[in-house]
Amino acid sequence: MKKSFILAAAVAVLAVFAAAAVLGSQDSAAAPGAGDTGSISWIMVSSVLVFAMVPGIAMFYGGMLRRQSMSSIIAQTLAAIAIMSISWVVVGYSLAFGSDAAVIGNLQHLFFGGLTEEASDGGISSLQFATFQMMFAIVTAALIIGACAERIRFNAMVWFLIVWSVLVYAPMAHWVWGGGWFDQYLTVLDFAGGTVVHICAGVSGLALCIFAGPRLAGTRKARAHSIPFAFLGAALLWIGWFGFNGGSSGAADEVAVHAFFTTQIAGACGMAAWAVAQYLTVGRVGVLGLIAGAISGLVAITPGAAYVGFAESMLIGAVGGVLCFMAVRLIRSKTKFDDALDVFGVHGIGGIWGAISTGIFAKSSLSGVDGLIYGGVDLFVGQIVAVAVTLVFCFAVSYAIIWVISKFMTVRISDDEEAIGQDIVEHGEPAYL
């Protein structure tokens, strides 16, 4: 079984380069053009910042697990970088942004063939846009890993991400940003990826975590092994979020600055709100609560960062913090799902609230459409439909993918292996000496 997969991989790689050789000639020449260097600069920076979220996720997740799973989380995140980058270049971008078809793009941009390199009209080139989008694909994949941490075999995760990148991520990106049916039939706003990134990651993670089942009791109740790493990861996430939201306008303009500011203040309000909620409930606050709150606020503002006013963004962040706090408490106490790092609780619920709150607070002067409080119902309904579709689609397809994979290979490590920890069992590489 193993051998055949390796073979498959090898063949795939060869095929890729064969295809690439043919398609390579499609690369448009990079002639000096007259784009807007400020925007080009900012979107490159934003791409770097979004990329920096990926190691952030690894540290954030890894720090909150047992020390026996640190290398494993890191290795899976690194795999996500390689897989999503390559998959996006080879086929993902083309499927997502290749045409305006309702369901899926086309294959005209395989291997980034036919992308323009010249920036025009003060905008950025499609190559730069595609690169920026590549980072989003990587982040989304990396986020998933936290939900089913310490259970899924590395090989199974690799195959899952390969398939998921094509069957789940590319269509989602197409529907929301690529001119797909969300755009065509609904009034939907998703500035920086509330649905595509956060809800999608939260729900895909939930599917994996439900499929794999909970971890052993001992693993589950283990304490975070390194608060500083978790904090450092969260800090990288927050830092990266400025590019995530700030870069989503595609230019260094007022919209970017607006989104930049709302990101910061929603993160701060989310943190404060979570802290107050935790203080009232538990009687004390800790680093893990503060950073979870911050991330909740950041997730919540993502879909509406450029579309809502200042006070509204504070409210969205604060409510996001409290909502996610309650959601995580509820999921942990009332359900059997072992969402190891509360990916659904924070990214799923935060993303849902963010999408809906955009439907409530969007201001037509900023977004072109009015939210509920300004009397606009279309958007509100559209947002809810979009959320619902995303939830169902991502869950169902992710579950199906992992189910199919489980027919070909072992997906879950055994209890004995789990007790020893994936670092040693799978990678032979304990994280610390």
Added chain:
Amino acid sequence: MKKSFILAAAVAVLAVFAAAAVLGSQDSAAAPGAGDTGSISWIMVSSVLVFAMVPGIAMFYGGMLRRQSMSSIIAQTLAAIAIMSISWVVVGYSLAFGSDAAVIGNLQHLFFGGLTEEASDGGISSLQFATFQMMFAIVTAALIIGACAERIRFNAMVWFLIVWSVLVYAPMAHWVWGGGWFDQYLTVLDFAGGTVVHICAGVSGLALCIFAGPRLAGTRKARAHSIPFAFLGAALLWIGWFGFNGGSSGAADEVAVHAFFTTQIAGACGMAAWAVAQYLTVGRVGVLGLIAGAISGLVAITPGAAYVGFAESMLIGAVGGVLCFMAVRLIRSKTKFDDALDVFGVHGIGGIWGAISTGIFAKSSLSGVDGLIYGGVDLFVGQIVAVAVTLVFCFAVSYAIIWVISKFMTVRISDDEEAIGQDIVEHGEPAYL
């Protein structure tokens, strides 16, 4: 007592959003304008870089303390982010930059109401400026924490920062940058915050550390628990400093590049000078000395980064390194103050030297005013007065604030609790497993 504070907090939060709802309508619409995208991009980047200093401070400080205080330092830094962000948006910016009154601004920009989002004349919008300044407020607050580390209760620190942000930071920012009396009656130059940030943080920290008294002997003589974290934090600080100084011209122009370069070389010279001083005194050099030297150099160049020549910036950095080295030795051996992380020794003394050296070396071709060596006395005197006022004002008000707070709640943890460590006692969250 506790309850009443929570209540107060809850009421405050509600009041905030009530006020915000009213003021929210003041948000100016973000119409597409014709600002300079290069500068917009650079100031967003600079804001990110300055923000990245905050986790840097947490790692830098935390790594130099006992492992039992790591979570506590991180939690306090995170609290500083939330508090300063919210306070700045709600009232701080308006107090600092609301008008040209000598003493303090006004309340016309509560909740960032009435800020322009449109960049004009190749400059940046006031929203972007306010956001950039927000990061400075956060950094200053976070710096304070190091002086009184391992002693002050989390709750007391939270209340201190809330009050301090209004009573100390906002006036300081107003006087130096907001058109206050420094500007009106003195010839003062402070490019990137030598007085507002470094001296202010150093002295406020000193006030807290004197009020709280020294730590237990055992805690005090403990070794740094993680050199890599301290280094990583210092690296983040250095990296962030490029935005701190480089962004302070408010544009991506020659001034920014000049400040960028002097920052780098002053940091390098500060490190080299401290290393030589330490080598001659102690006989060997270590990571903690090297990074302290670098930070001394960086602090020293901050007020004059764009105003002095290249060779002068090297000299300022090098002298800053040696001065801070001697200051820290002196404070540690001759005084009883337990400035845990030498915040006054490095940021206070470094900031004072920086301000004065700006008065000595400023070149009118760069700054518009001549320093002492070019025959300008006004500036030199102005700098000294500004330093003196900052020292007195920040110390007195900070001390008063913590004194008042101590009437309402316990400020200092008990000796027993200190021995166990704040991580467990206050947060129930040991940093490591």
Added chain:
Amino acid sequence: MKKSFILAAAVAVLAVFAAAAVLGSQDSAAAPGAGDTGSISWIMVSSVLVFAMVPGIAMFYGGMLRRQSMSSIIAQTLAAIAIMSISWVVVGYSLAFGSDAAVIGNLQHLFFGGLTEEASDGGISSLQFATFQMMFAIVTAALIIGACAERIRFNAMVWFLIVWSVLVYAPMAHWVWGGGWFDQYLTVLDFAGGTVVHICAGVSGLALCIFAGPRLAGTRKARAHSIPFAFLGAALLWIGWFGFNGGSSGAADEVAVHAFFTTQIAGACGMAAWAVAQYLTVGRVGVLGLIAGAISGLVAITPGAAYVGFAESMLIGAVGGVLCFMAVRLIRSKTKFDDALDVFGVHGIGGIWGAISTGIFAKSSLSGVDGLIYGGVDLFVGQIVAVAVTLVFCFAVSYAIIWVISKFMTVRISDDEEAIGQDIVEHGEPAYL
């Protein structure tokens, strides 16, 4: 002996400032100019990113060694920052970019005297260029440290870097980028420093490691003490590489975006290829393999980042990953060289492959010269000659420098000291409590 060196250092410092005082007056005034703010912004960002690689190197290297060498690696890296920054400002830049002479520049820009601060024609000022280049010098020096880690005394390393910065780095930079004989007599392309940075660092490191001899068996076979630090460092390296390659066009233009994208995809392909190679050979993959693969891919694309097409960049990255994997295996099993962190195996071999592959795949529409597959032989030959010269020159001079230094001071720590570890023996500063 020791005393005399300190004296020498002190004298040098004094001399420096004396000279600087004279030269300082050469600083051109920073008059407001009409450069392209987008490019100015991007190159400042790139400089920050490249600078961020330096702490990345320290963490990457340190994490892979014993815990007893962590402080030592960090201290050496910090020393590299101070030394290279100062050396570059004082004399290095002038030697490298002072004139078009075949062998070496001149001394007209000592202390950055005579640099323009005004950006013109949409380009960047020579001050900004010199600052950007300074970061490259630091990175190259820091890379060397890994090859001879855990053996060379701190003082010896300091003196080595001081001399090396003038005798090796400055000429190399002059030949490749400063209009030296590579430019004059050969057709050579080196976009972002394949020869100057990677081959040069790899070979200089090899020279040191051969001169110092291998470590003790016990030290040599020790396991990486912290995978998360190694990962964090690698992540910083990758992040910084976007500035390293992306900034090397000197502007925020199509070339930068092209290089930005090829960097990302080559890194991803390098990682994937190394992983597949390791999986087929060893049967499993770990974090250390994945990050080594990524760095191999990034190194390989460096010289040709802007000159090759998309599919070619994927191929270059992938082949780089496999080649370096095999090289490291070979060096470890077949030679006696104790290249502690595979600096030659990864940076040396990766850099050689990168230079040669640029000669193969360069496209005249992108680079102005055709590579081998497009029928251009000149470039291919030029690249090979450049590589050969770099190998010989850097090795010989580095070896000579360390040999001379060994006549004045002990270069290698004793076996006893090695067993205890440099952190304690040399710095008195264990990295962890």
Added chain:
Amino acid sequence: MKMVIAIVRPEKYDEVKDALKEKGVLGMTFTHVTGRGLQAGVRFTNRVGEFTVDEIEKMKIEIVVEDDSQVPCVIETVCRVAKTGHHGDGRIFVVPVEQAVRISDWEPEPEPAEETGDQTEQ
């Protein structure tokens, strides 16, 4: 009074803890140790290959049992839970203990206790 020193696999130690709790054995002390047995060692991966480490992480559990007759029960409980039957399951050693003091129960002797140096010959 005996001290039972059990060296077990780290992944088994939670179970051992719980099993001993069930038997009413509460007091015990844990230490992270590494050990070498007859076991060949564990293979680890580095960036390009594998290497063997003969020192393996274990958990040491020290249990002081006041009643000597309880020792076999403790040994049996530990063995039952910690045994996998493979190399590296660990060892149990029993060492005699002569005296045990619970610090929180200790009472200082009346004043003369100050001249500690003298009264040690009781």
Added chain:
Amino acid sequence: MKMVIAIVRPEKYDEVKDALKEKGVLGMTFTHVTGRGLQAGVRFTNRVGEFTVDEIEKMKIEIVVEDDSQVPCVIETVCRVAKTGHHGDGRIFVVPVEQAVRISDWEPEPEPAEETGDQTEQ
């Protein structure tokens, strides 16, 4: 000769060290351990609530006392300093030691020492 094994609260261990120094007891070895006693455990915070850990960090101090009559003095000193009167103050155990060697004082026996296998039956 006895080995006094004291398990104390980590925050008390500096004081214990100093107190023993005053009594002239210099040689000792410290180990970071965790332990379970009758103590209920410590409550820790996670992101949304609290959880209890029954294993608590302690410091183990091993002191080999050459002169048996000194043992009570050592025990007394440790107890006096380490006692708070609450759960979890720790325990002291005394174990017999049969032989002690100071490595730096050890002298290799003249040449025949090479055939170590044989001369072990003295």
Added chain:
Amino acid sequence: MKMVIAIVRPEKYDEVKDALKEKGVLGMTFTHVTGRGLQAGVRFTNRVGEFTVDEIEKMKIEIVVEDDSQVPCVIETVCRVAKTGHHGDGRIFVVPVEQAVRISDWEPEPEPAEETGDQTEQ
């Protein structure tokens, strides 16, 4: 049966391990400890000066020797390798062991073993 407890310099411990392996002594357990001896302490650097720490990192090696006559050989081997002749070389203590069980060799007793509480009085 004896337990030989050797406290040695951490930089010597690899050599000790190898030397014991040569003598055929395989089973042993290692613990990272810190210790205080007569040694004055080690000087460390902070950012502006130096300070002395009297607690020094050591490695503790516990070796249970089934055959008492082997003890001198073990002691000799350790001393030979670990000795530098300076302060802080470490100590070796020998403690009696009454019983040893190899967990992987242990066999559960037939069914009655379930009522563990009762059968402890053998």
